Amino acid sequence: xxxxxxxxxxxxxxxxxxxxxxxxxxxxxxxxxxxxxxxxxxxxxxxxxxxxxxxxxxxxxx
Amino acid sequence: xxxxxxxxxxxxxxxxxxxxxxxxxxxxxxxxxxxxxxxxxxxxxxxxxxxxxxxxxxxxxxxxxxxxxxxxxxxxxxxxxxxxxxxxxxxxxxxxxxxxxxxxxxxxxxxxxxxxxxxxxxxxxxxxxxxxxxxxxxxxxxxxxxxxxxxxxxxxxxxxxxxxxxxxxxxxxxxxxxxxxxxxxxxxxxxxxxxxxxxxxxxxxxxxxxxxxxxxxxxxxxxxxxxxxxxxxxxxxxxxxxxxxxxxxxxxxxxxxxxxxxxxxxxxxxxxxxxxxxxxxxxxxxxxxxxxxxxxxxxxxxxxxxxxxxxxxxxxxxxxxxxxxxxxxxxxxxxxxxxxxxxxxxxxxxxxxxxxxxxxxxxxxxxxxxxxxxxxxxxxxxxxxxxxxxxxxxxxxxxxxxxxxxxxxxxxxxxxxxxxxxxxxxxxxxxxxxxxxxxxxxxxxxxxxxxxxxxxxxxxxxxxxxxxxxxxxxxxxxxxxxxxxxxxxxxxxxxxxxxxxxxxxxxxxxxxxxxxxx
Ligand SMILES: Cc1cc2nc3c(=O)[nH]c(=O)nc-3n(C[C@H](O)[C@H](O)[C@H](O)COP(=O)(O)OP(=O)(O)OC[C@H]3O[C@@H](n4cnc5c(N)ncnc54)[C@H](O)[C@@H]3O)c2cc1C
Numbered sequence: 001x002x003x004x005x006x007x008x009x010x011x012x013x014x015x016x017x018x019x020x021x022x023x024x025x026x027x028x029x030x031x032x033x034x035x036x037x038x039x040x041x042x043x044x045x046x047x048x049x050x051x052x053x054x055x056x057x058x059x060x061x062x
Numbered sequence: 063x064x065x066x067x068x069x070x071x072x073x074x075x076x077x078x079x080x081x082x083x084x085x086x087x088x089x090x091x092x093x094x095x096x097x098x099x100x101x102x103x104x105x106x107x108x109x110x111x112x113x114x115x116x117x118x119x120x121x122x123x124x125x126x127x128x129x130x131x132x133x134x135x136x137x138x139x140x141x142x143x144x145x146x147x148x149x150x151x152x153x154x155x156x157x158x159x160x161x162x163x164x165x166x167x168x169x170x171x172x173x174x175x176x177x178x179x180x181x182x183x184x185x186x187x188x189x190x191x192x193x194x195x196x197x198x199x200x201x202x203x204x205x206x207x208x209x210x211x212x213x214x215x216x217x218x219x220x221x222x223x224x225x226x227x228x229x230x231x232x233x234x235x236x237x238x239x240x241x242x243x244x245x246x247x248x249x250x251x252x253x254x255x256x257x258x259x260x261x262x263x264x265x266x267x268x269x270x271x272x273x274x275x276x277x278x279x280x281x282x283x284x285x286x287x288x289x290x291x292x293x294x295x296x297x298x299x300x301x302x303x304x305x306x307x308x309x310x311x312x313x314x315x316x317x318x319x320x321x322x323x324x325x326x327x328x329x330x331x332x333x334x335x336x337x338x339x340x341x342x343x344x345x346x347x348x349x350x351x352x353x354x355x356x357x358x359x360x361x362x363x364x365x366x367x368x369x370x371x372x373x374x375x376x377x378x379x380x381x382x383x384x385x386x387x388x389x390x391x392x393x394x395x396x397x398x399x400x401x402x403x404x405x406x407x408x409x410x411x412x413x414x415x416x417x418x419x420x421x422x423x424x425x426x427x428x429x430x431x432x433x434x435x436x437x438x439x440x441x442x443x444x445x446x447x448x449x450x451x452x453x454x455x456x457x458x459x460x461x462x463x464x465x466x467x468x469x470x471x472x473x474x475x476x477x478x479x480x481x482x483x484x485x486x487x488x489x490x491x492x493x494x495x496x497x498x499x500x501x502x503x504x505x506x507x508x509x510x511x512x513x514x515x516x517x518x519x520x521x522x523x524x525x526x527x528x529x530x531x532x533x534x535x536x537x538x539x540x541x542x543x544x545x546x547x548x549x550x551x552x553x554x555x556x557x558x559x560x561x562x563x564x565x566x567x568x569x570x571x572x573x574x575x576x577x578x579x580x
Contacts, residue, residue: 033435037443045453 004055064112065184069200072217075224079105080396082215082228084203084241088119088179089364089381090234091186095133096389098193100508102396105226106190107217111199113183116341117262117298119378120176120290125466125491126382127171128503132555135189136171139182143175144291149273151460153445155280159455163463168536169494170501174463176271176292178262179378203235206244212359230392231360234381237348239366245357251350251420254371256431258345259301259312263322265337266295269330275460277445281324286430286460289325296340299325302430309344318342347371347427349420356409361388368416373426373461376419383467384412390509390553400577407474407578415467422462429459466491469556476550476559476572483542492555495537502537505529509553510573513537516545523570526550552576 010016024032044053081097083090086108094106122143130136147164150157163173190197204223205216213231217224233241242249274289276282285302292298301321303312311317318339326335351368355361364381388408394400432438447454468490469475475488486493495502505511507527514520516533531537533545541549541560549560550572559572574580 030439033439034443034446037440038447041440041443041447041454041457 001051002049004052004059006059064115064180065187067111067187067197067199069111069220070198071221072198072201072219072224074226076227078212078227078229079103080229081105081232081392082107082213082226082230083232083234084215085233085235085239085364085366086183086187086197086199087114087234087236087364088182088186088378089385090232091183091190092129092133092382093232093234093363093385093389094195095135095186095190095193096385097393098190098195099133100389100393102393103194103196105196105198105228107198107201107203107215109200109202113187114179116260116343117178117180117292117296119179119182119372119375120292120298121174121375121379121463122177122182123375123379123464123466124169124171124173125464126379127175128491128494128555129382129386131170131503132386132506133189135185138185139177140171140175142181142185142293143177144271144293145172145175146271146273146291147173148270149275149460151448151458152274152276152279153449154278156449158445158448158458168496170503171494174375176290176298178292178296181293203240206231206241206360208245208358208360210358229359230396232388232392233360233362233366234364234385235366237365237369239362241360242352242362242366245360247352247357249350249352249369251348251369252424254347254349254427254431255305256346256427257303257305257307257309257312258347259303259307259318259321259342260345261299261301261318261322261342262292262340263297263299263326263337264295264340265297265326265335267297267326267331267335277441277460279325282321287325288460297337303344307344312344313342315339315342349424349427351413351416351420354409355384355412356405361392361405361408363388363412367412368420370419370423371427372423373430374419374423374463375461376423376464379464380416380419380467383415384408386554387412394553394577400579404578407472411467411469411472411474414471415469418467419464426459426461474552474558474576474578476575478560480562482560485542486540486557488557488559490557492551492557493537493540495535495540497531497537502529502531503555506551506555510558510576511551512569513541513543513549513551515541515543515547515549518546518548520548521566523566523573526569526573550576 081104083094083106094104097104150160202218204218207214213228215226271291276287288300290298327333355367363384370376391404432441444457448458470489472489510526512528514528514530520528522528548564550558552558558576
């Protein structure tokens with residue numbers, strides 16, 4: 001079973017963080033939650049492997 | 063007008079019968095028919111003298127139709143029902159997507175037909191009558207006294223109460239099972255905090271025979287709605303009302319008419335489409351089951367054993383598979399062909415099947431009734447993405463329609479002794495395919511059948527009938543079989559074993575394993 005990558009793997013972390021913040025900047029809390037939910041779903045689909053997604057959920061819940 | 067079946071005063075108080083079935087709903091009737099066709103004398107007790115009130119179970123899956131075909135009523139149901147393959151899912155005013163359930167060609171039965179439960183029961187009653195089932199109407203079981211070797215039943219009739227003895231009791235008395243309650247058996251699971259208005263509506267509408275499901279439509283803001291066509295121009299409409307709705311007030315005809323009228327206009331149907339209300343009910347759905355379905359000489363089946371919410375049409379279809387699983391086993395035990403321990407495999411096979419149905423319908427119900435803000439947000443995100451992005455559509459859950467259980471972990475299976483292509487492992491229901499002038503499943507024997515592929519001479523052990531099939535046809539393709547392969551099929555048309563090389567002893571060993579003789 002492949003493992004969730006928890007070592008640094010993101011090419012340009014500052015740019016990714018900035019893009020996330022820009023997307024949320026003008027949003028009310030409810031719209032922010034919508035945006036995050038859409039992002040989670042898009043990324044989960046991109047990952048494809050439910051095991052990886054479940055490992056990420058478990059880690060996030062910790 | 064619903065049929066009323068003749069009540070006859072009991073003439074045999076105190077008599078002992080090999081098999082008594084409590085409950086003449088769709089599942090009890092199916093079990094009675096299967097056992098009677100296997101030559102067993104069956105007494106069936108039902109508390110009223112008619113069929114289901116309201117349509118209730120309408121979607122009957124291909125596997126149920128194949129079971130009913132084995133019982134001689136498949137074509138009658140197909141002729142009466144409405145065949146459908148297309149489902150559409152809407153959010154607000156927009157269609158998100160459509161799906162097509164049409165299996166590949168080369169099957170006798172379609173993916174689903176819609177037919178009111180009362181029509182199904184009427185056809186079952188007639189078949190039971192012809193098969194010699196002792197049908198006793200207006201016979202309510204009020205007390206159940208189980209012993210190691212049978213059960214004493216107390217039965218209330220218009221002529222007072224009497225008792226009968228049953229060697230074997232099949233409890234098919236529905237979700238409120240009196241048998242289950244008399245035995246004090248816990249029936250645990252969850253209740254979904256929501257209410258649904260279910261209506262049967264008669265109308266002449268040139269509207270396609272499809273399953274239409276709306277999330278939050280303009281004519282019913284905030285709720286979901288499901289529309290299905292049934293036989294005789296009757297349509298079934300389910301409105302999600304929410305937990306705070308008052309079930310009695312919602313059933314008022316004027317209130318229901320207003321809801322239906324708001325829906326049945328443009329753009330769905332022409333303005334002023336006329337309709338009549340046939341039946342209205344308000345339900346709260348549950349998912350729960352008994353811990354075990356076999357309790358000595360008492361066996362629970364259908365809603366008495368397990369209950370699911372209706373999204374996915376898994377209640378009735380699951381119950382039919384219970385009857386299919388139990389009848390041949392009980393028949394084999396009563397004929398002395400198998401030990402009583404064969405009946406423990408009813409639990410081993412049908413409990414995982416019930417859990418699969420409970421899981422699927424719980425997930426659908428949780429999608430349809432979000433429980434908290436996060437669930438609302440995720441659902442809104444899925445519905446918003448699904449309109450334009452194909453990836454989000456499989457996440458939309460408006461009901462995962464009933465699939466036949468494959469008993470892949472069953473102790474009755476003989477494990478493969480060599481690699482096979484994926485698809486139809488031991489435990490799976492046998493696939494249909496064209497066969498000569500007819501269909502493969504029609505050629506299966508009432509006990510064990512060996513499918514023999516290619517020009518292979520085959521000697522069969524006693525109790526097994528060979529069915530020779532070409533090694534290059536559609537059947538061979540569906541079973542992943544090549545010339546020389548043999549596949550053993552059980553009396554309920556599930557696969558027991560398969561081999562690339564076998565002799566009569568190997569086949570006999572697998573048959574004996576299936577009867578718990580080894
Ligand atoms: C709104 C709704 C929609 C549904 N849609 C579908 C669907 O599309 N597809 C599907 O497969 N399933 C569906 N179901 C589920 C389906 O209706 C049930 O799973 C099915 O009726 C179970 O059959 P049964 O024979 O076990 O029980 P029931 O049909 O409830 O029959 C029980 C019988 O036992 C009798 N009885 C009860 N107590 C006694 C007693 N003490 N003595 C004697 N007799 C007694 C009753 O008279 C009745 O005839 C739906 C259910 C609902 C409520």
